[in-house]
Amino acid sequence: xxxxxxxxxxxxxxxxxxxxxxxxxxxxxxxxxxxxxxxxxxxxxxxxxxxxxxxxxxxxxxxxxxxxxxxxxxxxxxxxxxxxxxxxxxxxxxxxxxxxxxxxxxxxxxxxxxxxxxxxxxxxxxxxxxxxxxxxxxxxxxxxxxxxxxxxxxxxxxxxxxxxxxxxxxxxxxxxxxxxxxxxxxxxxxxxxxxxxxxxxxxxxxxxxxxxxxxxxxxxxxxxxxxxxxxxxxxxxxxxxxxxxxxxxxxxxxxxxx
Numbered sequence: 001x002x003x004x005x006x007x008x009x010x011x012x013x014x015x016x017x018x019x020x021x022x023x024x025x026x027x028x029x030x031x032x033x034x035x036x037x038x039x040x041x042x043x044x045x046x047x048x049x050x051x052x053x054x055x056x057x058x059x060x061x062x063x064x065x066x067x068x069x070x071x072x073x074x075x076x077x078x079x080x081x082x083x084x085x086x087x088x089x090x091x092x093x094x095x096x097x098x099x100x101x102x103x104x105x106x107x108x109x110x111x112x113x114x115x116x117x118x119x120x121x122x123x124x125x126x127x128x129x130x131x132x133x134x135x136x137x138x139x140x141x142x143x144x145x146x147x148x149x150x151x152x153x154x155x156x157x158x159x160x161x162x163x164x165x166x167x168x169x170x171x172x173x174x175x176x177x178x179x180x181x182x183x184x185x186x187x188x189x190x191x192x193x194x195x196x197x198x199x200x201x202x203x204x205x206x207x208x209x210x211x212x213x214x215x216x217x218x219x220x221x222x223x224x225x226x227x228x229x230x231x232x233x234x235x236x237x238x239x240x241x242x243x244x245x246x247x248x249x250x251x252x253x254x255x256x257x258x
Contacts, residue, residue, distance in 0.1 A: 005128060005250055005251045006226055006248050006249060006250050006251065007040050007041060007126065007133070007169075007223070007248070007249050007250075007251060008037075008038070008039040008040045008041075008246070008247075008248055009039060009040070009041050009042075009043070009169060009171060009218055009246070009247045009248070009249060010034065010037060010039035010041070010042045010043070010244060010245070010246050010247075011042075011043040011044075011045075011137075011171035011172055011216060011217075011218055011244060011245045011247075012030075012034070012042070012043070012044055012045070012240065012242065012244035012245075013044075013045040013046050013139070013172075013173045013216065013240060013241070013242040014027070014030055014044055014045070014046055014047055014066070014070075014239075014240050015046055015239075015240040015241045015242065016046050016047070016048050016051070016054075016066075016091060017030065017048065017066055018240075019238060019239060019240070019241075020207060020208060020209060020240070020241040021241075025054075025058045025060065025061070026238070026239050026240075027062070027066060027069065027070070028060065029235060029238070029239060030070065030239050030240065031069065031070045033235050033236065033239065034070060034074075034244075035073070035074045037246065038074065039246065040097070040098045040099065040126075041095065041096070041097050041098070041099070041124070041135055041169065042070075042071075042075060042094075042095065042096040042097070043093070043094075043095055043135070043137040043169075043171040043172055044066075044067060044070070044093060044094040044095070044096065044137070045093050045137065045138075045139040045172050045173045046091060046139065046173075047065075047066045047067050047070075047080070047091060047092065047093065047094045048065065048066045048089060048090075048091045049065045049066070049067070049080055049082055049089065049090045049091060049092065050065065050088075050089035050090055051088060051089035051091075052088040052089055053088045053089075054089075065080065066094075067080050067094035067096060070096065071096045074096075074098075075096035075097055075098055076097075076098070077096070077097040077098070077099065077100055077101040077124075078094065078095070078096050078097075078101075079094065079095045079097075079101055079104035079120060079122045080092060080093075080094045080106075080120075081093045081094070081104075081106030081118045081119075081120035081137070082106065082118075083106070083108070083110075083116045083117055083118040083139070084116035085116070092106070092118055092120070093106075093118060093119075093120040093137040093138070093139055093172065094120070094137065095120060095122045095135055095137050097122070097124055097135070099124045099125060099126045099127070099133075100124065100125045101122050101123070101124055102123040102124065102125050102132060103122070103123045104120065104121060104122035104123070105120075105121050106118045106119070106120050106121075107119045107120075107121065107153070107157060109140075109149075109150045109153045109154075111141060111145075111146035111149050111150065112141075112146060115141050115142065115146065117138075117139055117140060117141060117150060118139075119136060119137075119138050119150075119153065119154055119157060120136065120137040120138075121134065121135075121136045121157065121161065122134075122135045122136075122137075123135075126251065128251055129167065129251050131165060131166045131167060132166055133166070133167050133168075133169070134158075134161070134162045134166055134167070134168045134169070135168075135169050135170075135171075136154070136157070136158075136168070136169070136170040136171075137171060137172050138150075138154065138170065138171075138172035138173070138174065139172050139173045139175075140172075140173070140174050140175050140176070141175060142175050144178060144180075147174070147175060147176065147181075148184075151181055151184055151185065154170070154185075155184075155185070155188040155189050158170075158189045159188075159189060164190075165222070166222065167220075167221065167222035167223055167251070168191070168220065168221040168222055169218070169219070169220050169223070169249065170185075170191060170217075170218075170219040170220075171216075171217065171218045171219065171245070172216070172217070173215055173216050173242065174215060174216065174217050175215050176214070176215060176217070177213045177214070177215060179202055179214060181217070182196055182202070182217070182219075185219060189221070190221050191219040191220065191221050192219065192220055192221065192225065193217055193218070193219050194217075194218040194219070194220060194225050194228040194245075194247045194249075195217075195218070195228050195230075195245070197225050198225060198227070198228050199228070201214070202214035202217065203216065203217075203228070203230045203243075203245055204230065204243075205230060205242050205243040205244075205245065206241065206242050206243070207241050207242075208232070208236060208237050208239070208240060208241055208242055208243045209237055211230070211232065211243055215242070216242060216243070216244075216245055217245075218245050218247045220247075220249050223249035223250055223251065224249070224250035225247070225248075225249060225250075226247075226248040226249060226250050227247065227248040228245065228246070228247040228248070229245070229246045229247070230243055230244075230245060230246075231243055231244045231245070231246055
């Protein structure tokens with residue numbers, strides 16, 4: 001059963017395992033920092049499945065894909081959605097889970113030739129929850145026109161594939177610097193953004209050294225929001241260009257923690 005009837009959620013754009021400005025390869029430090037928190041479900045963006053050029057250049061480059069390298073020893077279940085494909089490799093979104101992944105699908109939502117984007121939808125069996133838990137990891141366009149199209153595709157996916165009774169988490173890098181996505185997602189599919197709900201504003205996550213833009217989000221439906229935290233400062237400020245988000249969500253059908 002999930003501890004205290006809660007699911008700990010972590011969302012992070014890992015910048016392909018490199019620090020801000022690509023000045024250092026920091027994936028092992030990202031893995032260790034994440035493992036120390038022991039979240040139950042992890043949503044990763046910009047995770048490399050393969051990159052032959054980086055592998056040849058960096059002696060410490062892992063033999064595993066980045067999602068599998070991070071997951072080893074902590075998260076036994078991994079779903080990876082390949083979005084951007086090039087001659088020397090590919091990258092995309094990933095969901096790492098302590099709970100069994102019943103199924104997953106990656107949906108291509110690219111709207112132009114320069115931004116390869118996907119929606120990774122995994123269905124989890126969480127002990128203590130009588131219904132499947134739907135987890136969707138996203139990384140949306142930089143420009144609003146394409147992003148609005150992708151948000152509508154996300155809404156259609158949820159309306160087709162997730163019943164109103166089933167708990168749902170949607171997390172990732174929304175690139176929504178104009179902060180328009182939350183109203184649409186609430187109005188169309190009933191999603192609440194965790195930090196907006198708790199603090200009255202979205203979390204500032206980019207750039208990680210001096211976070212001004214509120215790009216990253218954790219949305220939920222069918223959960224009670226217990227807590228949410230932006231992970232600033234050491235070690236996170238020395239890792240990716242985004243700050244990660246950490247949230248605690250209470251499972252439906254369980255007694256509320258004190």
